[in-house]
Amino acid sequence: MAESGPLLGHTLDLTIGPPAHGGSCVARHEGRAVFVRHTLPGERVRALVTEDRGGAFCFADAVEILAASLDRVVAPCRFAGPGACGGCDWQHVAGAAQRALKATVVRDQFTRLAHLDVTGLLAGVEELPGGLLGWRTRNIYAVDRTGAPGLRRHRSHEIVHVDACLLGAEHVGDAAALADSWPGLTGVEVARGDGVEVTLLAHRPGPGRQARGRRPPDRVDVVAGPQTLAHRVLDREFEVAAGGFWQVHPAAAETFARALLDTVAPRPGETVIDLYAGAGALTAALAGAVTATGHVISLESHPAAVADAQRNLADLPWVEVQRGRVEPAAIEALGVRPDVIVLDPPRAGAGRAVLEALLAQRPRVIGYVACDPAALARDVATATAQGWRLTALRAFDAFPMTHHVECVASLEPPA
Numbered sequence: 001m002a003e004s005g006p007l008l009g010h011t012l013d014l015t016i017g018p019p020a021h022g023g024s025c026v027a028r029h030e031g032r033a034v035f036v037r038h039t040l041p042g043e044r045v046r047a048l049v050t051e052d053r054g055g056a057f058c059f060a061d062a063v064e065i066l067a068a069s070l071d072r073v074v075a076p077c078r079f080a081g082p083g084a085c086g087g088c089d090w091q092h093v094a095g096a097a098q099r100a101l102k103a104t105v106v107r108d109q110f111t112r113l114a115h116l117d118v119t120g121l122l123a124g125v126e127e128l129p130g131g132l133l134g135w136r137t138r139n140i141y142a143v144d145r146t147g148a149p150g151l152r153r154h155r156s157h158e159i160v161h162v163d164a165c166l167l168g169a170e171h172v173g174d175a176a177a178l179a180d181s182w183p184g185l186t187g188v189e190v191a192r193g194d195g196v197e198v199t200l201l202a203h204r205p206g207p208g209r210q211a212r213g214r215r216p217p218d219r220v221d222v223v224a225g226p227q228t229l230a231h232r233v234l235d236r237e238f239e240v241a242a243g244g245f246w247q248v249h250p251a252a253a254e255t256f257a258r259a260l261l262d263t264v265a266p267r268p269g270e271t272v273i274d275l276y277a278g279a280g281a282l283t284a285a286l287a288g289a290v291t292a293t294g295h296v297i298s299l300e301s302h303p304a305a306v307a308d309a310q311r312n313l314a315d316l317p318w319v320e321v322q323r324g325r326v327e328p329a330a331i332e333a334l335g336v337r338p339d340v341i342v343l344d345p346p347r348a349g350a351g352r353a354v355l356e357a358l359l360a361q362r363p364r365v366i367g368y369v370a371c372d373p374a375a376l377a378r379d380v381a382t383a384t385a386q387g388w389r390l391t392a393l394r395a396f397d398a399f400p401m402t403h404h405v406e407c408v409a410s411l412e413p414p415a
């Protein structure tokens with residue numbers, strides 16, 4: 001539980017300002033910032049302060065809407081709202097307005113963290129096919145001490161028991177597992193590929209000591225259903241370990257692969273390095289573009305993902321799948337002069353040391369697929385500090401109803 005500050009538990013009447021990164025909007029109260037969830041810019045709301053540590057800001061939930069935005073809609077899910085399930089941030093917002101909020105956040109992150117005005121580059125956040133609901137092909141339901149599954153409240157370990165998640169695809173959002181009890185588990189995960197068959201994975205407490213309030217990572221095992229799931233991207237079939245990484249929105253992998261190809265335009269005969277390559281979704285697209293006269297090296301640290309990539313790309317002998325962590329020494333050790341470098345790192349981004357090692361390779365273009373615009377903007381700042389230019393930036397609503405947004409960007413070296 002949060003330490004107590006002066007406003008914790010107070011109710012404030014606030015005028016709501018712009019969206020913040022993370023699914024809230026910013027209001028001001030007596031010189032402090034209040035990050036308010038369940039609201040929209042321009043609204044007047046009564047907000048309950050849910051977390052206040054006494055610093056320059058605190059957190060609140062809009063519990064009464066005094067003057068509503070025209071973009072407000074009735075949340076389709078009965079578990080969304082103040083104090084309820086924390087999985088969604090923008091259920092109360094019309095789809096086009098959700099995308100406009102995300103575009104504002106992306107532009108704002110670049111202004112703050114990269115000191116770049118990207119208004120001319122970023123046309124808006126692009127919609128993926130399929131609508132706002134029923135898109136999640138993977139859900140991890142948390143399990144409480146009694147074994148009952150549900151979803152966590154926002155910034156809390158408390159579990160809200162749900163009988164369905166409207167974001168989930170068929171058999172994921174309405175998973176049979178939600179009606180069962182799972183004593184001894186920390187979570188129950190349901191995943192599917194392009195087919196309707198689902199895999200059920202048990203999350204059990206991992207070995208090791210609890211550090212700074214954090215549990216060690218769960219042990220995750222398949223308990224029912226196929227060990228691998230099939231996904232199709234750009235007319236190629238991928239078999240991926242059911243517990244391994246794959247984009248959660250069914251249209252995401254292909255959308256990002258196409259956007260990446262448009263952005264970095266690999267040419268036949270070129271050498272490409274694909275970093276954080278997972279099971280090979282982007283690697284295959286890049287390999288198709290450089291053709292058999294080219295060379296693609298993928299680097300990925302997770303052993304199961306590397307095994308999947310080796311199997312999935314075995315018919316492309318100009319692809320070299322390597323297992324290892326993306327680190328400056330590892331990049332140098334690849335021993336090639338890449339024309340194109342692609343990276344698709346986890347939320348934290350690549351970081352300064354890796355970025356600088358990539359810039360030192362002097363490819364003609366770097367393509368960056370990013371699930372956190374803040375991390376992307378920080379990494380772009382490392383590049384622009386060395387004279388590189390951000391030459392393309394697109395953003396996609398691959399996570400409707402949530403604050404998450406995916407970006408595809410390119411960087412080109414100084415002349």
Ligand SMILES: C[S@@+](CC[C@H](N)C(=O)[O-])C[C@H]1O[C@@H](n2cnc3c(N)ncnc32)[C@H](O)[C@@H]1O
Pocket residue numbers: 245246247253276277278279280281282299300301302305324325326327344345346
């Ligand atoms: C966002 S996923 C991208 C996967 C892939 N590009 C795709 O489109 O499906 C990030 C990947 O980076 C891998 N990863 C995380 N940290 C890494 C590191 N330090 N070195 C290499 N791979 C890493 C993860 O295992 C995961 O497969």
